[in-house]
Amino acid sequence: MKKVILTSLILVMVLSLGVAFAGNGNGFPSGPHYEFGLIGRPNDYEGNGTDNSHRHNMFIPLDTSGYVDGKVKINMTQGDEFLVIDGDATDGNGELQIGPGYYAVFARALGKPGGNINIDAYFTFWEDVGELSDAIWMGNVNLTRDSKKPQTVEISKLFYFTGCLTYNPGDIDEYTVCFTNEWVFDIPDFEEYWWDVTNAGLKRLEIRFYPVEEGYVPPPLPAP
Secondary structure: OHHHHHHHHHHHHHHHHHHHHHHHHOOEEEEOOEEEEEEEEOOOOOHHHHHHHOEEEEEEOOOOOHHHHHEEEEEEEOOOOOOEEEEEOOOOOOEEEOOOOOEEEEEEOEEEEEEEOEEEEEEEEEOOOEEOOEEEEEEEEEEOOOOOOEEEOOOOOOHHHEEEEEEOHHHHHHHEEEEEEEEEHOOOOOOEEEEEEEEEEOEEEEEEEEEEOOOOOOOOOOOO
């Protein structure tokens, strides 16, 4: 009888987890979330109407090939709530503040078929007093809006670091700390996190942040 009850409880837990991350018809999980969109704009766009920090989108160039290294930079910080600090990245830079806690993050490419967007995530930390690390790569996501039904993919791994960092504080010997799926904003002496975004005609990237418990283990990023 105990085995039956235990098995039933495990089944309920598994089903509950499945419902929380089950598709709701558009490929996204169901449940509370923050929705954020990257909107491709013509390269002569001048950033009108982006001064509302409670908006849920950010404008990026429809074609980033003419920008420095062919990309724009989106800085991300974490604070008391979700805010679009700088909603116009057509000038080369944008900024999103992420709300408190931990998140599973999903995305899908929308708009006219043929557009493509490429995202590389990076962070830096203070290796020593006054000495900032080189940019540390977190991973890459490449999404294309093809002629089929838009596909939703999980990109949470862009926010969770696995690897080792070396600290040299000066007052003690150099030491190394290794992390497994560490929420990037929790890394000791964290300084900056950002996306380098290359856009080739994608009109809209829809992104959703779903709150999860600390210790969430994200799946690998989708293959390019």
